[in-house]
Structures are given as structure tokens and as C-alpha cells.
Amino acid sequence: DAGVTQSPTHLIKTRGQQVTLRCSPKSGHDTVSWYQQALGQGPQFIFQYYEEEERQRGNFPDRFSGHQFPNYSSELNVNALLLGDSALYLCASSFIWGRSGELFFGEGSRLTVL
Amino acid sequence: DAKTTQPTSMDCAEGRAANLPCNHSTISGNEYVYWYRQIHSQGPQYIIHGLKNNETNEMASLIITEDRKSSTLILPHATLRDTAVYYCIVTLSGNTPLVFGKGTRLSVIA
Numbered sequence: 001d002a003g004v005t006q007s008p009t010h011l012i013k014t015r016g017q018q019v020t021l022r023c024s025p026k027s028g029h030d031t032v033s034w035y036q037q038a039l040g041q042g043p044q045f046i047f048q049y050y051e052e053e054e055r056q057r058g059n060f061p062d063r064f065s066g067h068q069f070p071n072y073s074s075e076l077n078v079n080a081l082l083l084g085d086s087a088l089y090l091c092a093s094s095f096i097w098g099r100s101g102e103l104f105f106g107e108g109s110r111l112t113v114l
Numbered sequence: 115d116a117k118t119t120q121p122t123s124m125d126c127a128e129g130r131a132a133n134l135p136c137n138h139s140t141i142s143g144n145e146y147v148y149w150y151r152q153i154h155s156q157g158p159q160y161i162i163h164g165l166k167n168n169e170t171n172e173m174a175s176l177i178i179t180e181d182r183k184s185s186t187l188i189l190p191h192a193t194l195r196d197t198a199v200y201y202c203i204v205t206l207s208g209n210t211p212l213v214f215g216k217g218t219r220l221s222v223i224a
Binding site for chain 1: 116148155156157158159160163201209211212213214215216217
């Protein structure tokens with residue numbers, strides 16, 4: 001049973017460019033959340049998708065957008081990249097009616113903005 | 115902001131119990147205590163969670179004080195592979211966004 005998979009694992013972009021990160025949730029999960037983790041900090045919540053809609057959003061600008069597909073996979077898009085967007089981007093999946101409520105995280109996509 | 119306070123770092127000898135404390139004095143009655151850990155270069159991993167009662171699973175034990183203002187995560191026999199950053203999180207449920215602090219960096223020493 002594959003866990004949460006993310007792609008790409010590493011990428012380098014320049015300021016002003018756009019990036020798309022992808023996530024496939026754990027089998028049986030229907031909810032995907034995205035987190036940003038700067039170096040030396042804990043992950044920060046970006047947004048959560050369920051039934052192809054953004055359900056909750058953290059304190060991130062509109063440059064950060066997302067999408068969830070009918071197969072529950074998800075994309076995170078970041079426009080007009082800034083140096084400060086350099087971070088590890090983590091995807092986490094869960095089942096909306098799960099009993100334990102734990103999140104399963106992927107290994108992350110490490111974005112470097114030059 | 116995170117609702118929890120954890121020590122920045124701790125050391126533990128291999129084979130000994132690792133006791134990681136967490137203060138959450140403003141916890142409300144319907145909020146759970148969750149513990150996650152993050153091994154270097156990996157995503158966070160769920161360990162355990164509880165509401166009022168002490169909990170135990172194959173990974174760890176969670177001891178919550180009677181007033182629920184603090185808790186302790188116990189790894190009964192720490193190994194080198196337990197070296198990681200441990201996050202204590204207070205939240206309504208797993209589907210509520212998790213608010214991570216900086217966690218405790220646990221170093222297990224041979």
C-alpha cells in the first residue's frame with residue numbers, strides 16, 4: 001500500500017517564476033492538506049482540500065493556490081516566486097471521517113528559489 | 115501561534131526511556147493532544163494522540179495530567195532511529211489544521 005507520494009522531490013526556480021507541486025494521497029484517503037516548512041521551523045498550514053474544494057486556508061497570499069482532482073490527488077501552485085518561498089513543501093492526507101484523525105505526510109518537495 | 119511549549123532539545127542514552135514534556139496550559143475541553151515526529155529529511159510521522167486518558171501504542175505512551183495542562187510522551191526503549199524533532203500539538207481533531215511549533219530535538223546517544 002503506497003503512502004503519500006509527492007513530486008518532484010527537489011526543484012530550483014528563479015524569482016518571478018511559477019511552480020506546480022503534485023501529491024497523491026494514501027489509498028483510501030479523501031482529504032489533502034499542504035504545509036510549508038522553512039529551514040529550522042515547524043511546518044505551517046497552507047490549505048486543505050476535500051471534495052475538490054478548498055475547505056480551510058492558512059495565512060498565505062493568493063499567490064498560493066491549489067487543486068484537487070476526482071481521484072483525490074492534488075496540486076499546489078505558487079505564482080510570482082519570491083526568495084522567501086524557498087522551503088520544504090509537505091503534503092498530508094487523511095480520511096475526513098477517520099476515527100483517529102491522524103495525518104499521513106509525504107517526504108516533501110524541496111523548492112529553492114534563486 | 116502554537117499552543118504548546120516544549121524544550122528546545124534533549125539527549126537520551128540508547129536503550130533508556132525518553133520522556134518528552136509538553137506544556138499546554140490553555141487547552142480547552144474538546145482539544146486533543148497529538149504527537150508527531152520528523153526524522154531528518156522526511157515528512158512528519160504521527161505517533162499518538164489523546165484527550166483525557168493515558169494512551170499507549172506500539173510506538174509510545176502518552177501521559178496526560180489530570181488537569182490536562184501538560185503531557186509527557188514516553189519512548190520506552192529509545193534507539194538511534196528515534197533521533198528526530200518531536201512536535202506536541204493541541205488541536206480539535208486530525209482534520210483541523212495542525213499548528214506546529216519548533217518541537218523538541220531529541221538526540222539518542224549510543
